[in-house]
Amino acid sequence: MTEQHGMPLDGRTVVAALVDEGLALMVGVGNALPATIDIYLNSQSDAKVQASIISWRRHDAEPDNAYGFVALLPMKDVSARRLKTALFRGAGKPREYRIDNRQQRIEAVLSSVADQSGPAFATVIDGLIEALLAGDPDKKRLSKVAALVQSAARSNGFIEVLGGLEEGDVYIQGWSSGFPTGRTRVIAMADSPILAELTSADFQRDDLGDEASGVTGLMLGDKPINPKKLKRVYFRGRDTWYSIEVYQHRVLVAPPDVPAHIRSVLDRVRAPEKILHTLKMAAHRFDGRDTVSELDRPVRIGIDFSLLIEGSGVLISGWMLDPDRAVKDVSLRVGGEVVRIDDHWTRQSRADVTDAFANDPMFSGMNPARNNHGFLVFCPLDVTPPSDQATYLELGITDAFPAYCPLNPTRASARQALSRVLPSLDPRSVTASNSIERQFGPMLQAMTAQRPYAVDIHDIGDFDENAPVTLVVGVDDTINDIGVTIALLGLDSATRHLPIVIAGPVESFDQVGSEILRLAAFYKLNTRIVFAEGVEDYCDALEVGVDATNSETVGLVSAHILPRDDGWFDQLHAAYIKRGNKVLVSPTILFEDDSVRWAGTWINSNANGGQYLSDRYVGYPCAVLADAQPSEVSAGTLECCILPRKAFKDSDGFTRGYIGPAEKSLDLALKLRMAGTPSYWIPDVEVLGSEQSISKAPAWEELSNRLDRWAFDRRWSLVVSNLRSHNNAVD
16 A cells, blocks of 8 residues: 555555755665665666665565665766656565655655654664765755754753864863763754764763763864854764753853863863873863963973064064974964974074073073074965964974963064064075075065055046046155155146146155145146055055056156156157057166166076076166167066056056065066067166165165065066067167
């Protein structure tokens, strides 16, 4: 016979229901079946699937139908045609079933299985759950599993204390009866079910008697578990599934306080040694305290500074004393990220540390001649952490629990960080070279800093942002007198009537902004003043300035450039038009003593046949250029040029990852060239320009230049070696 609404009992029919798009469930009765079986759908050999079988013995049933079964069939390789029959091929005689296509929910099908299987239903559900959990169940399937578990699970205890740890696992503490100890796969119920591994143990609680015991454990999900949203945890007991509920008035523990809660029950825990060791390690995780200074062995650490570089990582300077080599490793921990640092830090001589501990009895065995205690290290991070995120160093200690040193990193830009560190280094030292190769260079390469952006705009006169040509002046924070630049632009008939954008850092413009506005009005210039955040040099300012206009052609000028004669811009513009408005055109840049500062960047060849970029004529008197002709060069300079605005925008502007503007400019000129915008040098047009530095420290100039060259070579050395030279004069 066949139940009208339920499980077929005739031995010739099965009812099917979809678990999800890739899995179907069939129920029926028949002979004894193995745990896995081949099933041919619609009697087609190309529609063969291997099904998992959960079966039970039916009492008082005829021999041919003595077993009920639930079959789980993978459907991903089966066509979507209508299913009519299912041929079961097991160890005995094959049996073909007609598939009843009544639309039934899986819950209704399983309810009918429960009615028919009676006491065996717990075993059936258990086998079904295990089969569904095999492999890596997706979210939808896991929801089905959770629904099955909920229908079968019995309540067994409460979670009274819980809290998340920085590493992502969740600590639970409560009571239960028959709670498993060791490592167990569980289902954590929050907003949605999450499959997790629970490492747990029990402990004696006098308030529970002999029927239950305290439980404690660490739960790590295959997805993050939010302790605030945890409702219950399903686990497999000795005979069936159980749930342990989160108590309504549970105590939610902050991450730094979780280790103390674990320590409070640790002396009462009963568990195998491996599980006990895991709990002890958790009990000695970071809780906000400096525990290095509490060590009873000669290990100490100190931090000079830690700087959080936006979009890059953390730069740390400090020292560590470890004369007995007790420290196995040192790692930076930020939330779930762990970066080992002692395998790539740069060591520094710190005689002051040796002197400070010379009279400490614990360090009596320290070699007074060994001063290599300092370290400098950059730690890349995948994500910039929030300001309240716990950040600390973890020291792995031989035959002891880890020790911790809290950090309080200050947010800084790459330039701010390096301006603090580079001046203190000796450019001739191995430490300086090592720092560039292993710390500062990778820091710049990893940087994804936010681009500068306008925060305020003031227009003077009749500024036309859609004019064919706009002149953009980039101002950095070292400019002393922007008034000279404005006056020269106002006195030159070629620039007087152009729309002019003057862009610079809001900090500097806040002090001189009124003077800029006054002078622009005095000379009747059509000017847009752009106050910007994130400007570290004139390149950043130029980029913000280009964004402030829609002109097809833009002239770019650093505020450190001063025209030598009237009409300079007209000459550049004429050369630009002559070459089809699709080039970058730059003039000669001279120092104030009339020696050459820039006269084209050219490709030269070295003794090994390789190619490199070189600024020709630098330092020579300008007389050497007397017979020079307009030339296509390998790269122009963005410090003073004219080019298509679209080419600038399409190249994504200046590359972040340089300290000074020189390599930034060269990098963009090469990007433009690779994208089809060549560079031209017009030697007859001369402007004056002085070099600027953000630091007067002797080491800054040399080391920042070396660092930028290192970063540039990593990006461009292979490309430059294959570039075609453009060292010929072009009419």
